[in-house]
Each structure stands twice: as C-alpha cells, then as structure tokens.
Amino acid sequence: MAAEGDPNRRVKVYMLGEDGHWDDRGTGYVQVxxxxxxxxxxxxxxxxxTPDKTLxxxxxxxxxxxxxxxxxxxxxxxxxxxxxVALSFQEAAGAQEVWEMVCQVQ
Incomplete structure (x- = not known):
C-alpha cells in the first residue's frame, strides 16, 4: 500500500461523461x-x-x-x-508499477 505523498502513486481520476468528455473526478493516491x-x-x-474520502x-x-x-x-x-475510467499518473514509474500488478491479475 502506498503512503499519501508518494509522487509515483499520485493520480488524477477521470470518468467519461455522457457528453463524450473526460470529467476530472479529483486527485489522489492509488493503492493496489x-x-x-x-x-x-x-x-x-x-x-x-482527505484520507477518509475514496475517489x-x-x-x-x-x-x-x-x-x-x-x-x-x-x-x-x-x-x-x-x-x-482513466487514471493519469504524475510519474511514469508509478503507472508502470501499477500496470505490472494489474497484468499479474489479468
């Protein structure tokens, strides 16, 4: 689990709206x-x-x-x-780390 403040795990969360545009749902830290x-x-x-809020x-x-x-x-x-859904990572290293974990499950 990544601690808040780890730039490798900092992400923006986007969801595709009905209008076809990506809506920004907030910034946070992803955990697997x-x-x-x-x-x-x-x-x-x-x-x-806001550690008690899940995006x-x-x-x-x-x-x-x-x-x-x-x-x-x-x-x-x-x-x-x-x-x-889209996660946009601040750091490429964080995206690679999470991607590898996702691939292990798939």
Whole structure:
C-alpha cells in the first residue's frame, strides 16, 4: 500500500461523461490492495488531503479490460457498470508499477 505523498502513486481520476468528455473526478493516491467489499484485489484511490474520502474503488477484472495509454495513463471500461475510467499518473514509474500488478491479475 502506498503512503499519501508518494509522487509515483499520485493520480488524477477521470470518468467519461455522457457528453463524450473526460470529467476530472479529483486527485489522489492509488493503492493496489484486497478490497473486502468487492471480495477482490482492486484499485482504490484515496483523495489527496482527505484520507477518509475514496475517489475510486474498483476490482481488477480478470478480463483484459485495462489498457495502457502512453507512459502515464491506464484506462478501462468496467464490465459491470460500463463506466469508462482513466487514471493519469504524475510519474511514469508509478503507472508502470501499477500496470505490472494489474497484468499479474489479468
């Protein structure tokens, strides 16, 4: 689990709106961990400066829904909710680290 303040894990969360534009849902720190509520390994983004606020919580699906866009962006379509989501990492190293963990699950 990454501690808040780790620039490698700092991300902006985007969701594709009905108008076809990416909506900024906030900035936080991504963690790869077992999420009890989902009974699955998942991604959780905790809001920057507000550790009790979760910006995103999603399981890492075994289907290959996650994609890498360049060095700093990971995108996917949630097969359950059909939401299009993107994480834009501050650092390429953080995107690579999380991508490798996602690939281990897929």
């Amino acid at each position: 961990e077992m999420i009890q509520e989902l009974d699955s390994l998942g991604l959780r983004v905790i809001a920057e400066g 995103l919580e999603t399981k890492i699906f075994e289907e290959e829904v996650f994609q890498r866009q360049g060095d700093t962006i990971i995108t996917w379509t949630n097969p359950e909710s059909r939401d299009d």
